[in-house]
Amino acid sequence: MGSTSLEATPKRRHHLRELIGDEPWSRFWVVVSAFAVLVFTFGAIQIARLTMLSAYDEAAHLDYAWKVAHGQLPFPGSLLSPETLDSWSCRGQHNLTLPACGSAAGNGDYPARGENYLMHPPVFYAVSGAFARAVSALGIVDFADAARFASLIWLLAGMVVLYAALLVWRMPWKVAAPVVAIIPSIHMIFQSSTTVNNDASAVFAGGLAVYALGRALKDGRYGFLFPTAVTFVVASLKVLNAIPMIGVAGALIVAAALNRGSSEFPRIRQALFSAAGIVGATLLVNIGWNLVRSATKTPGWVSPNAGVNSRDITGLPFDEWVKTVFSGMTSIGYGYVRPDAHAEPDIAWTSLLSVILLVAPFVVLVVFREHDARWYIGAAAVGAMLALPASVQLQTYLASGGTSYFPGISMRYGLSTVPLLFAAASVVVHERRWTIAAWVTAGAAVVVLAYSSLFA
Structure with missing residues (x-):
């Protein structure tokens, strides 16, 4: 195994190159351009073909962005x-x-009383909405399609950040590029990124988590401000987007504990302050926004979706919670499939990727050792998968006043953890020199994506 131990952490570099490791900027932009062609080609086809709104609350997300x-x-x-x-x-x-198109029917004639029941922070909708309003003003597409294109931009931004993060981890571009190119072929990610839904920001959030971990453990930069700011931003897009950063916080704490006797410990110890910033930023956004929502909601209002996905707690909540404690590790999820977008190859492909990606962090933990920085990619991924159900249950418990729990937690709620899984897979690919296999897999991903977009 190549040495990437914490003791071998390189000195800090104070120039622009540190953003992408040792990669030439010229090649970086060539790869990014290829990502853009991939995302916008198949994304535009999908948006043009599938005009109906998604059952994943797209009407409410669209309204939030418009307002x-x-x-x-x-x-x-x-x-x-x-x-x-x-x-x-x-x-x-x-x-x-x-109601019929153009009927000017009242809100009461629509599902969910025609209300906006979303409780998410507004940052995603402010960015996507501003873009959609500017683009729709050109008269080429309407606001809804423009907002969907904004979701594609979020996906591309996430792929670029994850690619840069893998370069910071000193992954060769021949490994990093094909691994990242596979991401749009995951059904739930592509579906979220071709509709109006704040899940479109998940890859961006997860990519930043991989970047923050590499910035700390590979470049020895354990500052408080960067991980705190990153967590605040991603949580402001969607609170559950902070889950991979929680995984990063756990990995940094473990690094500090397991390397207590090393010569690098004084710098590793600073990771504890980074972890405190991550947790603090998550709580600040979550609690702060809940207070805002509580103060602005209609008195006596009850969500029209109350009880649809949650169940009542009997006695203490621990029996209900323990049933879902490992649900973040079960599948990356094929998810809801709209009839006009169904493609049989997607099912097999997503099932295959699910097995590979969920196993990858555990392979990293077995193959590498705690003095190797790469070990903590696996630790962060496992920590994030464990944090997902706990976070969902806590949110449901607090929102219901301690009366409800969430019985069916899927990886749709943890899409932001997927980049950590891809980072773990890239480490294994690099270590085993499976570069050709990575490119073949990326090619297969493009074929599946093309079939889903063109023929499904």
Whole structure:
């Protein structure tokens, strides 16, 4: 095994090159351009073909983006805008019967009382909404399609950040590029990135987590500000986007504990402050935004979706919670499949990737040792997968006033952990010199993506 131990951590470099390790900028931009062609080619086809709104609350996400773009902040119980209702009716949604297009039906004639029930922070919607308003003003596409293109940009940004993160980990571009190119072929990620949904920011959030961990353990930069700021940003896009950073916090604490006797410990010890910043930023966004939402919601308002996904707790919540403690490790999830987007190869492909990606962190933990920086990629990934169900249950418990739990946690809620899994896989690929296999897999991913976009 090559030496990438914590004791061999290189000196800090104070120039632009440190952003992408030792990679030439010229080749970096060539690879990024290839990612852009991949994402926008198949993404544009998907958006053009599948015009109906997704059952994953796309109408509510669309309304949130539209209102923020027009200087409004929807509150729990606020009515969907007339523009959103019209778009919903005219586009349709395969699992719902909606009022006719152009009927100007009232909110009460729509599902969920025609209300916006989303509780997410507004940053994702502010960015996507501003982009969609500017693009739709050109008259080429409407606001909904422009907002969907914004989701594609989030996916591309995530792929670029993850690629840069793997370069910081000193992964050769011949390994990093094909590994990252596989990401859009994961059904749930591609579906979220071709609809209006804040899950489109998941790869961006996870890529930043991989970058933050590499910045600390490979470049020896254990500052408090960077991981704290990253966590605040990703949690402001979606609170559960902070899950991979929680995994990073755990990995840094473990690094400090297991390397106590090393000559590098004084710098490793600073990781504890980084971890404190990560946890603090997560709590600040979560608690702060919940307070804002509680203060602005309609008095006595109850979500129209209350009880749909949650169940009542009987006695203490531990029996209910323990049933889901390992649910973050079960599958990366094929998820909901809209009938107009069904592709049989996707099922087999996602199942195959699920096995490979979920095993990868544990392979890293077995193959490497705690004095090797790469070991902590596996530790961060496992920590994030364990943190996912705990975070979902805590959110549900607090939001319900301690009366409910969430019985069916899927990896859709933890899509931001997927880049950590890809980082672990890239470490194994590099160590075993499976570069050709990585390129063949990337080629197969493009074929699956093309089939899903063109023929499904």
